Structures are given as structure tokens and as C-alpha cells.
Amino acid sequence: MSTPLLDVSGIGIAFGGVRAVDEVSFKVATGEVFSIIGPNGAGKTTLFNLVTGIYRPSRGTVRLDGADITAVPPHLRVRSGMARTFQNLQIFFRMTAVENVMVGCALSERTSFLADLLGLPSVFRQNRVTRAKALALLERVGLADLAEAPAGALPYGALKRLEIARALAADPKVLLLDEPAAGCNAVETEAIDNLIAAVAKSGVAVVLIEHDMKLVMKISDRVLVLAQGRPLAEGPPRAVRENPQVIAAYLGDIGSREADRAHG
């Protein structure tokens, strides 16, 4: 592997004595799709929260592009090139779809508070630039038709893609996607699958949490399996799938989940 863009080392956090994430390390390179899988409650989302700075790790470090960002507050991590989506949708429901993505462009906007207050011409120029960028991103995720719709009125699958567009608006070097295809139908999953592959190809390191095994096996370069906060296995999708420990700890769980779904 070339020099890693994202380098997470020995990271961990405990909630009330329960080690939700314990001694997890992984590296992701530019252009790579790195997937994290594991049963419910394995600590995948918590790991994202540690990497993006929502939680402060009790141990371990996060490096981005060689720089230690473990102590950097979350909004500044975006500045160093980290963007994410959320498992539980975090949409600006009272704004339109395009405005949601425009918020994602915040970092590239160059107006001051005073200019905003006075409504200087530079603000309107900036708005036009931001809007054009946001519309292009909506086009890219296939939501161009819904640009002016209130986000609160969009269907679930569209909101998942809206979050991806908003994250891409920050021009990330690392994109962390927390179950982007959850709750999506086959067609939508296919679209998200293509989108992730295209994003990775454009030179972004993609970290993907996903329960849809078909999707994971298809687009991942490497897979990390978490169970009870600990790394269980890591490697190419095929090797991981055939790992007996993984089958025991995880695929059994998937089986029961599928069964749950079948029974409604």
C-alpha cells in the first residue's frame, strides 16, 4: 500500500466501563474503498465518531495526511479533508435539498460575517458560486430534479444520497459513509454503489460502514471486521468472508437479521 492517507492507530473509548471500541487500528490510502463491517453494536459508528472527533478517544491516535489530528475539534477536521454521512439521517429538514448541499460548501465560502450582514455584492457572487457547485453535486448523486424541494419532503433513499452530496461538497480527501445504502431498494443501492466507486476513483479514500454484504464484497478493496469493539479480521473481501471466526461471529448474526426482516 502507498502512504496511507488516514492512519488510525490503537484507538479506543469506553462508556461506563463498556469498551465500545478497543485497540482498533487501520490505514486507508487514496482511491481505496475500505469497509468496516460487524454485528449491531459492534462499535462501527462509535469508531466513526472517534475518527471524526465527535468523541475524544481515551487512547490511540488519528493521523490524516501525516498530521496527528487526534486533538483537533471536529469542525476543523473537515478543513483538513474529512467528511462523513450519518447512520441516523442528519438532514437540515427545514431547508431545501440544494440548500442542504450549499451548507456542505461552507468551507469553500469566503465571505465575512460583516459582509453577510451588510449584504455586500461579494455575498451574492459567493451564493451563486456555492449554488452552482451544490447543483452539480445534486446532479452527480441523481437528485437534480429535487433541488428546490424541501428536504423534509424527500423520500428516505433520496435523503441518503443528499447526505453524500453534502459530504462531497466539503471536497474531502477521506469520505466516511455510515450505512449509506441502509433502507434503500435494489435500484437505489446500485446507484449508491456506482457513486462510491466513482468517488474513490476520483482520488478520495472511502471508509464505508455497510450491512449489505453484496455491496461490501463488490466494491471494497479491504474489509475490517469488528466484533464487540475489537478488530476480528482484516483483509481483502474474499479472505474475510472465508475467515471461520468471521463466519461464526458475524455471518450468523446477518443470517438472523435477514430472518428478522423476512418476518417483518
Added chain:
Amino acid sequence: MKAILRSRLTPLLALALVMALVPMIAPTSFHLRVAALVWIFSLAALGLTILMGYAGQVSLGHAGFLGIGAYAVAIGPARLGLDPLLCLLLGAVLSGLVAWLVGRPILRLKGYYLAIATLGFGVIVALILHSETELTGGPDGMSVARVTLFGWRVTGALNWYWVSAGALLVGALLALNIAASPTGRALRALHDSEVAATGAGIDVSAKKLAAFVLAAVYAAVAGGLLAAMNGLITPEAASFSHSVELVAMVIIGGLGSVFGTVLGAAFLVVLPQALTAFQEYEQAVLGLLIMVFMIFLPQGIVPSLRALIEERLP
């Protein structure tokens, strides 16, 4: 038609039109004074519209900032011999500074906790204004020197009407500017999801603080105008009930609508004047009317009406 309803400047033009019409319809100085009060309270409430309507942060102590602005205009000329207009500006700066100091710790709190903390702040300001008798005149308040605007002594209801109307127009323009800017987007975003706003690289605490400081400056300017127009100020200006009234104006107007805020202010300033016939039941009738309002126009005046109109348009 829909485009006009949504345009940024529509509320401003509508407001200017109303301002021009009122003196023709209601020319007595009593009516003009009431109208000037509407403009002044609208200005104070507009700051809260930015804080509550855009950013979703409650302040139940906002009359405290109004009090700071009012007493700056009262104390500066009387005790320090400063120019009243300069004191209006100093009051706004002082209020913004206090908001910055108080807001930094307070704005980390959410929901009810933020409401209680800001309430506490308002109570403290009112308490200081009550007890620092030497400086503030205590519960009886103090008289305020006449304001001179570039050599022009501002007196009379009509003059104050135009001064307060002008101040409100400027305030409304700035509020509309903010709404249509990156800052406004950031505020509305953190209103809906702080974690997603953070995820977009927005410094949520800094933006909240900016909105809080701005809201405090609006309130202080309004307070200064109120003191100067009335020529008298009492600690009542900073009272809790005033803070609640400001919040009610914003909510009745429709949380985030500039024109709505003015309607909300008009409602709460004019109605008590009209209800004096009910004497001791005045407050109860007022409360009842607010309840009726919220039941039939739950989103506030302007958003509810806009939704109604847009529904009926093809």
C-alpha cells in the same frame, strides 16, 4: 406571484409601505407614539428572530440587553456628560460585549437549560438596575436627556415615529441580508442538526455566539431608542415579562419571518392599548388571544398565511 411572496426584499417593501401609510391613517400623536413603540419593539424582537428563528436558540432574558441599551442612553449623558447618540452606540457595543462574555459559557447549554440560563441573566440585569440606585435611580428609574441628531433635537411623536421606523428598516434589511448569506445558512443548519453542521466544517459555537451578540445589539439599540423617546426609563424595561413578550412576538410572527416579527410586535404592543377597557382582565384576555392565535395559526402569522395563499394559487 409565488416569486414575489418568496423574494428577499418583499417584506422590506411591505414594511416601508406600511410605515408610509400609518401617519396618514392615524395622525394623532397618541397613535404615532404607539406605532413608534411597535417599530422599536419590532427591532428588539428582530434580533431574537435571528437568534431563535434562524439559529433555534432561545433567550428568555433578552430584555436584559434592552435594559443595557436603555440605561446607557440614560446614564451616559446624565452622569458622564456624554452625547446621547454616542451613548446609543456605546450601549450597543457594551450589550454586544456582555452577550459575548455571557454567551460563551451559556450557549453550550441546550433547550430548557439555555432558556433558564438566559432567564437568569435577565433577572440579574433587572436586579442591578433596581439596586444600583445612585447610578440608575433605582425602581423609580431616571429621566433621559433629549437626543440631538446632527444638531437636530428629536422631539415630538412624528419625528420619533420616523426615527424608529428608519432604525427598524435598517434592522430588517440586515436581518434579511443575514438570512440570504452563508452565515444565515449556517444558522439555519445548526438549528436542524448541530452534528451535521459541525460535519460541514461549521464552528457551531462561534455561529451561535455571533447570533447571540447580534441579537443583543439589536435589543440594546431598541432599548436606547425606547429610553430616548420616552424621556424616562425604569428597570421595568429589563423585566422578565418584557423578555417573555419579546419571545412571544417572535413566535406569534412565525419564528424566522422578518415581516411576521413586526406583526407579532404590533399585536403585542397595540392589543394591550385596545384592551384597557377590560381593566384588570386585560392580561387574561391578552393571554387568551395569544392562545387562540397559536391554535389557528400554529406556525405564526406570516408562514401560516403564506402557506394558505400558496395552497390556493395554481
